[in-house]
Each structure stands twice: as structure tokens, then as C-alpha cells.
Amino acid sequence: MDLDLELDGAALTAALVDIPSVSGEEGPIADAVEAALRPLPHVAVSRHGHTVVARTGLGRAERVILAGHLDTVPVAGNLPSRVEGPRLFGCGTSDMKSGVAVQLRLAAQLTAAARDVTYVFYDCEEVAAERNGLLRLSREHPELLAGDFAVLMEPTSGQIEGGCQGTLRAEVTAAGQRAHTARSWMGRNAIHEAAGILEVLRGYVAREPEVDGLRYHEGLNAVGIRGGVAGNVVPDECVVTVNYRFAPDRDGAAAEEFVRSLFTAWPVKVIDVAEGARPGLGQGAAATFAAAVGGTPRAKLGWTDVARFATLGIPAVNYGPGRPDIAHTAGEYVETAIIGECEARLRSWLTA
Amino acid sequence: MDLDLELDGAALTAALVDIPSVSGEEGPIADAVEAALRPLPHVAVSRHGHTVVARTGLGRAERVILAGHLDTVPVAGNLPSRVEGPRLFGCGTSDMKSGVAVQLRLAAQLTAAARDVTYVFYDCEEVAAERNGLLRLSREHPELLAGDFAVLMEPTSGQIEGGCQGTLRAEVTAAGQRAHTARSWMGRNAIHEAAGILEVLRGYVAREPEVDGLRYHEGLNAVGIRGGVAGNVVPDECVVTVNYRFAPDRDGAAAEEFVRSLFTAWPVKVIDVAEGARPGLGQGAAATFAAAVGGTPRAKLGWTDVARFATLGIPAVNYGPGRPDIAHTAGEYVETAIIGECEARLRSWLTA
Numbered sequence: 295m296d297l298d299l300e301l302d303g304a305a306l307t308a309a310l311v312d313i314p315s316v317s318g319e320e321g322p323i324a325d326a327v328e329a330a331l332r333p334l335p336h337v338a339v340s341r342h343g344h345t346v347v348a349r350t351g352l353g354r355a356e357r358v359i360l361a362g363h364l365d366t367v368p369v370a371g372n373l374p375s376r377v378e379g380p381r382l383f384g385c386g387t388s389d390m391k392s393g394v395a396v397q398l399r400l401a402a403q404l405t406a407a408a409r410d411v412t413y414v415f416y417d418c419e420e421v422a423a424e425r426n427g428l429l430r431l432s433r434e435h436p437e438l439l440a441g442d443f444a445v446l447m448e449p450t451s452g453q454i455e456g457g458c459q460g461t462l463r464a465e466v467t468a469a470g471q472r473a474h475t476a477r478s479w480m481g482r483n484a485i486h487e488a489a490g491i492l493e494v495l496r497g498y499v500a501r502e503p504e505v506d507g508l509r510y511h512e513g514l515n516a517v518g519i520r521g522g523v524a525g526n527v528v529p530d531e532c533v534v535t536v537n538y539r540f541a542p543d544r545d546g547a548a549a550e551e552f553v554r555s556l557f558t559a560w561p562v563k564v565i566d567v568a569e570g571a572r573p574g575l576g577q578g579a580a581a582t583f584a585a586a587v588g589g590t591p592r593a594k595l596g597w598t599d600v601a602r603f604a605t606l607g608i609p610a611v612n613y614g615p616g617r618p619d620i621a622h623t624a625g626e627y628v629e630t631a632i633i634g635e636c637e638a639r640l641r642s643w644l645t646a
Numbered sequence: 647m648d649l650d651l652e653l654d655g656a657a658l659t660a661a662l663v664d665i666p667s668v669s670g671e672e673g674p675i676a677d678a679v680e681a682a683l684r685p686l687p688h689v690a691v692s693r694h695g696h697t698v699v700a701r702t703g704l705g706r707a708e709r710v711i712l713a714g715h716l717d718t719v720p721v722a723g724n725l726p727s728r729v730e731g732p733r734l735f736g737c738g739t740s741d742m743k744s745g746v747a748v749q750l751r752l753a754a755q756l757t758a759a760a761r762d763v764t765y766v767f768y769d770c771e772e773v774a775a776e777r778n779g780l781l782r783l784s785r786e787h788p789e790l791l792a793g794d795f796a797v798l799m800e801p802t803s804g805q806i807e808g809g810c811q812g813t814l815r816a817e818v819t820a821a822g823q824r825a826h827t828a829r830s831w832m833g834r835n836a837i838h839e840a841a842g843i844l845e846v847l848r849g850y851v852a853r854e855p856e857v858d859g860l861r862y863h864e865g866l867n868a869v870g871i872r873g874g875v876a877g878n879v880v881p882d883e884c885v886v887t888v889n890y891r892f893a894p895d896r897d898g899a900a901a902e903e904f905v906r907s908l909f910t911a912w913p914v915k916v917i918d919v920a921e922g923a924r925p926g927l928g929q930g931a932a933a934t935f936a937a938a939v940g941g942t943p944r945a946k947l948g949w950t951d952v953a954r955f956a957t958l959g960i961p962a963v964n965y966g967p968g969r970p971d972i973a974h975t976a977g978e979y980v981e982t983a984i985i986g987e988c989e990a991r992l993r994s995w996l997t998a
């Protein structure tokens with residue numbers, strides 16, 4: 295499982311894809327990444343579980359972070375990788391071993407960049423947040439994540455996607471009173487009552503605010519509904535689970551306040567909240583990056599680990615060669631040309 | 647566990663209550679009932695699993711059936727029985743060992759009634775229909791259930807409750823299209839769509855038709871709702887289970903047609919239907935019975951085994967000493983005075 299960092303980006307991506315690494319099983323790929331980085335004289339390499347960190351120590355005024363996750367969603371009959379014309383197919387090609395290949399090649403080649411660089415390769419991004427390797431690293435070794443700016447190599451088709459939206463889940467509960475359905479007028483049907491909750495959801499109009507120059511698009515959805523006691527009982531409870539995706543001009547507290555304001559007629563219980571992150575592309579290293587990479591930055595609508603950097607006070611963007619729209623599908627692929635393009639733009643920014 | 651049929655109705659009820667007989671465990675009580683009936687020279691006794699049948703063979707022009715179930719819902723700390731003033735407390739006092747006591751006393755005493763009588767004591771009424779002892783008997787020995795009229799000794803507080811409402815369950819399904827909730831406008835939310843189904847239920851106005859002189863009261867209720875794929879996915883399906891309780895002027899086919907007519911915008915799948923039964927109190931043995939027993943007959947709103955007699959072409963009513971409103975509760979009791987009253991009225995009808 296030796297990785298040859300002299301391979302071009304597409305071939306190195308294929309080599310990474312052919313080391314299966316479903317979340318929780320990143321041992322072999324982390325070993326291979328570590329083994330490939332250890333011989334490089336210009337980076338200090340450390341290993342933390344299945345997470346690998348490599349840092350240059352050039353004493354530059356600015357330090358940036360390139361971060362990518364090593365894990366993939368479950369394999370769906372799409373291994374080993376295969377090339378079809380301009381595309382490389384296989385599990386993780388887009389999300390995000392093509393991004394990891396770019397990181398590895400830059401780590402090998404940039405012996406004396408204009409900025410110090412911290413390369414982070416982490417595990418368990420595709421599963422429950424508490425297992426996330428980047429979160430673990432930020433708690434156990436925050437000093438390794440110190441920096442002025444971070445680029446998360448998530449699939450964005452080679453376009454900058456700035457910030458990310460936050461996400462809140464809450465349960466909204468309609469109450470009733472049990473009765474036998476043969477005498478249903480003795481009770482009050484909680485499921486019927488929940489129609490009011492669903493009407494609020496149907497009537498919701500999404501905000502599309504501009505934040506730091508990027509247009510976000512919110513969403514409010516029922517993601518679950520449950521109710522019912524037995525086939526002959528008028529139910530006394532119906533619980534609707536809603537998911538609010540909010541633009542980064544709102545924080546978690548404002549998001550909760552908004553959800554509560556919509557459902558004043560029912561008890562609302564917040565289940566979890568993950569803050570979003572402002573894109574912050576207008577200033578500092580982020581602005582330099584945006585100028586160097588070019589294109590028209592878009593807002594990131596999904597929640598990604600850029601929000602973790604935001605909580606560390608580090609501006610971050612998503613930027614990688616993969617295609618976000620086919621990530622997590624059996625037909626996942628990456629346009630090989632974009633891998634090299636992405637690498638070239640990052641190199642020119644880091645060396646300028 | 648000998649049962650003394652010379653005991654008065656209240657004492658015999660207590661003796662029956664003190665033989666626990668939760669559904670599926672009716673062996674000991676069926677043994678006791680069989681042993682008490684076998685010595686009677688004027689009835690032919692047969693045993694079928696935990697069901698016992700005793701028939702007179704007087705060659706009368708008319709044969710009536712008195713049927714009662716031996717099983718109870720699970721004991722709720724309410725055994726053994728205890729007397730408090732005019733009430734006998736305990737599991738099964740109302741539903742329906744007081745009715746069984748009346749049956750047993752009549753079986754012992756009426757050696758030469760004006761009508762032939764078939765006494766049926768059956769198992770598993772309180773559980774899934776396919777285990778019901780009366781259903782089993784009707785399939786395996788329909789000749790034992792031949793008759794002109796049946797009285798089911800279910801708790802009715804000593805008032806005739808005629809016929810029963812039918813019950814139909816159906817699933818009404820709202821469809822949508824999956825999407826990530828971060829880009830929810832790419833999908834269509836099936837739970838939101840289900841608001842329309844719930845609005846139909848909220849707008850439903852119950853029919854209260856008069857059938858054979860009795861006023862019924864229908865009901866249409868959601869008894870279950872389910873939907874949801876994951877906390878970050880716009881769901882593509884939401885299923886509402888509805889229960890329609892219909893008056894016996896409608897049969898199952900008409901009930902299905904009605905439900906489908908309400909939900910034309912969504913697929914409707916009928917899960918199960920149990921036909922109701924018309925009270926039929928205006929003619930024949932039923933009319934004689936109503937006249938002899940007196941009081942103002944009421945409509946039976948719940949579904950009971952009278953519907954099984956209806957499918958055999960035998961008019962049937964519910965009539966027993968128990969209180970229907972406290973059946974299945976830990977505080978279940980029976981007014982002991984009503985046991986004797988009920989027995990006296992049945993005796994005067996059967997001997998007239």
C-alpha cells in the first residue's frame with residue numbers, strides 16, 4: 295500500500311481510492327499517508343489515531359491549513375476505481391480522495407512556500423459528529439490547528455464555497471387526549487392537531503440573505519413525524535421533528551428563537567444545533583486566496599467542518615476538485631482535469 | 647376450583663373472578679365451567695379447546711344463544727376479588743365474569759324453558775381476532791351456533807345495546823422526493839404534503855344515522871402517522887393510518903368507498919375491515935327479548951362479537967350486568983344488584 299507522491303493527481307487519487315476507508319476503517323489509509331509523508335525532510339509529521347498531521351516550519355508570517363478527510367461513505371459496488379475517458383470513477387473519488395491527493399502532492403513539492411502550511415488528514419467525517427477526527431484533534435491538540443486561514447478540500451468542483459449554513463433540529467409536539475376510536479369524540483386527536491404544525495411548515499418562505507457577499511438559502515423541513523398508540527385508540531401525542539438550515543448571519547441562539555417564534559402554539563424542544571460559519575472572504579488570507587484562485591465564490595449551503603475552524607476563530611472555505619452533486623452515490627466520479635487545476639491554483643497561491 | 651352453581655350471582659361472579667383467566671390462560675376456568683355443567687342432565691356439554699358449549703334439547707320452536715367470553719385483560723393488581731358495599735371489585739368483574747355467572751345460573755336452573763338455549767363460554771375475546779374462540783367455533787362447529795337470536799353478555803349496565811359499528815383501517819400515503827435538507831428545494835417534502843390528509847380528517851363531520859330505531863355515531867381518526875428518512879433528508883413518504891368506525895347501515899364495501907372518496911388525492915390501501923351488525927330489534931326473537939327486558943335500547947358503538955353472529959345470519963345484541971365504562975381498568979367493578987336483575991329478566995324472557 296505504498297503511495298508514490300510522484301504520481302500525477304489522477305493516478306494518486308486512484309491509488310487512494312483503491313485503499314478502502316469507510317468511516318471507522320481508516321487504519322490502512324492513514325498508515326499509507328503517514329508512511330508517504332514521514333520521509334519528507336521539510337514537514338513535521340504526527341499521528342493521532344487515524345488522523346495524520348504534517349506541518350512545515352519555515353517561520354513564515356502566515357500559516358494556512360489544508361484539511362481533508364480520509365474516510366468515505368460505505369462502498370456501493372464501486373471499487374476498485376476505473377477510468378472512463380476524462381473521469382475517474384469509484385467510492386471517494388469526489389468525496390474526497392481527489393482533494394487528499396492534491397494535499398499530498400503539495401506537501402511533497404512545496405519545500406519552501408511563501409506561507410507555512412499545516413496539512414491535516416483526518417478520520418470519521420462521514421459519521422456522527424462526536425467521532426470526527428478534526429473535532430478530536432481540536433480538543434486534544436489545538437496547537438496543531440493554529441493558523442490564519444483554512445481550506446477544507448471538500449468537493450466543490452474547483453470553485454470556492456464560502457462559509458457554511460448552520461443546522462438546528464427540534465421536536466414540535468401536538469398533544470391530545472386518548473379515547474377509544476369507537477367513541478372518538480371523548481378524546482382529542484393529536485395527529486389531527488399536528489396539521490397545524492405542518493401548515494406552518496408549508497407556509498414557510500425561505501430567507502436568502504447575502505452574507506459577506508455570498509447568497510445563502512435557508513430551509514425548514516419536517517424530517518420525521520411519529521404518532522399513534524394502537525389501531526383503535528385516538529392518539530394523545532404526535533411529534534414532528536424539524537430541521538432548520540440557517541444562513542451564517544444567524545447564530546444558533548437566533549435560529550432557535552426563530553423556530554420557537556413559528557411554533558408558539560406547541561411545545562418546542564431543541565435536539566441539536568451546529569453553528570454555521572461566515573465566509574469572511576473579504577479580508578486577510580481569505581481575500582488573498584479568493585483572488586489567487588479566481589472564479590465566483592458561492593455560498594456553502596450544507597454544514598461542513600469549516601464551522602469547526604470558525605469556532606476556533608479561523609476563517610475557512612471549502613475548495614476541492616470533487617463534484618458535490620454526485621458525492622455519496624454509487625456513480626461517484628471526479629473529472630481528472632480539475633484535480634490538476636485545483637492543485638495548480640493552490641500552489642500558485644501558496645508560493646506567491 | 648369447583649364452582650357451586652347454587653351460589654347467588656354475586657358470589658358466583660367472585661368465584662369466577664378468583665380463577666385468573668388472562669387471554670391464552672383459560673384452561674383452569676374452562677375446566678371449572680365444564681365440570682360444573684357436566685352433571686346437569688338437561689344439557690349436552692361439549693369442549694373445544696378452552697371453549698365450552700352446553701345445549702338444551704327440548705325440541706322447542708325457537709333456539710337462542712347466550713354467549714360470554716371467559717378471558718380477561720391482564721390482571722392489574724386487582725385480584726383476588728373484594729366486596730365494597732354494593733360493589734364487587736376485581737379483574738373481569740364487569741368484563742365479563744358477572745355475565746358468565748348469569749349464564750351458568752340460568753343453565754343450571756332452566757331445565758324446561760320455553761325456548762331451547764345454547765350456552766357458549768369461549769376464550770380469547772380480548773386479543774387478536776384470529777385467536778377468538780367464537781370465531782374458531784363458528785368455523786369448526788357451525789352447527790353448535792345454529793339459532794334464531796343471540797345475546798352476548800358483554801358489559802352494558804343491564805341495558806340492551808343493539809348491533810355494532812363496523813371498523814375499517816386504511817393507510818393513506820403522501821409522496822414526495824428525497825433531497826438533502828441543505829438544498830431542500832431540490833426535493834418535495836412528503837410530511838408537509840400529509841398536511842392535506844390531516845386537513846381532511848380535521849374537516850370530517852361524523853354521521854349519526856338511525857338504524858332500526860337506534861342512533862349510531864361514526865368516527866374517522868388518524869391512529870398512526872409515520873415518515874422520515876434521516877435528520878438531514880427531505881422525506882419522500884409519509885403514511886397516515888386511519889380508522890373509520892361506521893354505522894351498520896353501511897357495509898364494509900360502502901365504508902371503503904366512503905374513505906376513498908375523502909382521500910382521492912392520495913393512494914389509499916385498506917388494511918382490514920370488520921363488518922358491523924344491524925340491531926334488528928324490530929322483529930322475531932329480538933323484539934320479544936327487547937319487550938321482555940325493557941329499558942331503552944342503545945346503539946353499540948364499539949365492535950363486538952355480535953358481528954360474528956350477524957355474519958352467521960343470527961340477529962344478536964349485547965346485554966350484560968357489567969359496566970362498559972370501567973372495563974379494562976384497574977378499578978373495574980360490577981354493581982352486584984344488577985347481576986341478579988339481569989338474570990331475572992333473562993329468566994322471565996326464556997320461560998315466558
